[in-house]
Amino acid sequence: SSKKRGNIYLSGAGPSAWHEEYPVAKGKRQSPVDINTNKTKFDPKLAADPLTIRFSDSCCQSIVNTGISFQVTSNGAGCELSGGPLDSTYQFAQFHAHWGAYLKTTGSEHTVDGVSYPAELHLVHWNTKYDDFKDAVDKPDGLAVIAVFFKRGKEHPGFGKIQDLFSKIPAKGAKVNIDFEFNPGLLMPPDSENYWTYLGSLTTPPLYESVTWIVMKEPLEVSVEQIAILRTLLWETPNGVSQMYNNFRPPVPLRDRVIRASFG
Ligand SMILES: O=C(NCc1ccccc1)Nc1ccc2c(c1)[B-](O)(O)OC2
Ligand SMILES: [Zn+2]
Numbered sequence: 001s002s003k004k005r006g007n008i009y010l011s012g013a014g015p016s017a018w019h020e021e022y023p024v025a026k027g028k029r030q031s032p033v034d035i036n037t038n039k040t041k042f043d044p045k046l047a048a049d050p051l052t053i054r055f056s057d058s059c060c061q062s063i064v065n066t067g068i069s070f071q072v073t074s075n076g077a078g079c080e081l082s083g084g085p086l087d088s089t090y091q092f093a094q095f096h097a098h099w100g101a102y103l104k105t106t107g108s109e110h111t112v113d114g115v116s117y118p119a120e121l122h123l124v125h126w127n128t129k130y131d132d133f134k135d136a137v138d139k140p141d142g143l144a145v146i147a148v149f150f151k152r153g154k155e156h157p158g159f160g161k162i163q164d165l166f167s168k169i170p171a172k173g174a175k176v177n178i179d180f181e182f183n184p185g186l187l188m189p190p191d192s193e194n195y196w197t198y199l200g201s202l203t204t205p206p207l208y209e210s211v212t213w214i215v216m217k218e219p220l221e222v223s224v225e226q227i228a229i230l231r232t233l234l235w236e237t238p239n240g241v242s243q244m245y246n247n248f249r250p251p252v253p254l255r256d257r258v259i260r261a262s263f264g
Contacts, residue, residue: 006067006172006236008205015249022207025252029209031200032109034251035259040196046262051084051214053146053192055185059092060178063165067172067235068204068247069096072162072184079184081125081144084262085197085212090125090144093133095184097121097150098203098248099230107227108149109203109248110215117219118227119150120248121187140199142210148189153221158186163229170234171241189218194263203249217263 009015019025056078063072072095079092099119100107108120123146126136136142161182168176194217201209233244 007238008068009247010237018205018207022205024201024207024209025205027201027207027209028255029199029201029257030207030252030255031203031211031213032111032249032251033198033200033254033257033259034111034114035196035215036254037113040259040261042264043260043262046084046197046260049083050193051086051195051262052080052082053185053188054081055079055092055183057181057183060182060184062175062177063162063169064175065169065172065233065235066096069098069244070162070166070169070233071096072178072182074184079125080128081146084195084214085260086144088141089128091128092184093124093126095121095123095187097230099150099227099245100248101245102228102231106246107248109251110147110149110213111251112149117149117151119222119230121148121150121220122146123148123184123187137202137210138206138208139210141212142208143202144212144214146188146195147213147215148187149216149219150222150227151219152224152227155223156186156221156226158182159220159222159226163226166229166233172236187220189216189220191218192216194218194261196259196261198254198257198259200257217261 059079076091081090108117126133130136235244
């Protein structure tokens with residue numbers, strides 16, 4: 001039943017079976033991938049035209065439980081991305097995350113030299129040459145997503161303000177307004193000059209090959225308690241409602257792609 005199949009990570013064989021319904025899952029520019037730092041290529045053009053990341057205090061309107069993550073949605077006002085690998089201006093749409101299980105080291109979607117982080121944040125932007133997100137979402141240059149790894153360390157009070165809302169979105173479809181100023185720029189690592197970039201896809205069905213990925217080299221520190229709080233979100237599983245975790249797709253083959261680095 002659709003209820004049973006509600007959870008794309010836990011129904012059937014999970015991500016390894018997605019190709020049955022979404023053949024593009026075995027495509028040439030799928031995500032996530034392992035970032036083998038011996039095979040990345042420094043591209044001086046990326047440093048010559050620095051990535052311009054603009055966020056504002058007034059751009060986050062609400063937070064929703066999507067059934068596979070939390071999602072902070074934005075009307076994009078004053079939040080734009082350009083430069084670096086991008087040939088156009090992209091507007092901020094939403095951020096969400098992927099994470100692992102208690103006491104496990106997995107959780108991120110991208111890995112670095114085969115190593116996972118406990119969680120990975122995605123800040124999603126759409127190409128303003130298209131009319132809106134839905135028009136952009138399946139175009140080869142439609143989306144640009146900034147990925148930020150989370151690592152265990154000191155508490156991140158800013159992210160904590162978003163996590164304080166989790167208890168208000170207990171089930172899929174639950175949504176509340178964000179009535180305080182939250183600048184997603186708080187979620188960028190101290191050094192956001194150093195990143196890797198490559199052409200890839202959504203990491204969840206429909207897996208559209210529409211994403212220019214910008215993966216920050218430096219992780220963001222959050223506390224171990226904050227990693228645990230991610231798992232207090234709830235989702236449907238074949239065995240009923242339970243804690244949300246392991247909502248990540250493991251890396252897929254890089255195929256005929258080179259990951260470029262903005263740093264030497
Ligand atoms: O927006 C998504 N779905 C809703 C949808 C709307 C309209 C048409 C089709 C789909 N998905 C999605 C968007 C961006 C990212 C991911 C998934 B991600 O790979 O998790 O990180 C980056
Ligand atoms: Zn994501």
